[in-house]
Amino acid sequence: xxxxxxxxxxxxxxxxxxxxxxxxxxxxxxxxxxxxxxxxxxxxxxxx
Numbered sequence: 001x002x003x004x005x006x007x008x009x010x011x012x013x014x015x016x017x018x019x020x021x022x023x024x025x026x027x028x029x030x031x032x033x034x035x036x037x038x039x040x041x042x043x044x045x046x047x048x
Contacts, residue, residue, distance in 0.1 A: 014040040022046070 018040045021029055031037045041047035 014036055018037060029037060038047060
């Protein structure tokens, strides 16, 4: 279910996808766009 949510909402930007997953309590995210995820996490101070 999260895969479908993330896949479809990535068009809306990383906040709509990764932000939603993190708000739902995800502590692991698998993606085929690792650089986008890392950039997002670093901008939110969630990754060093």
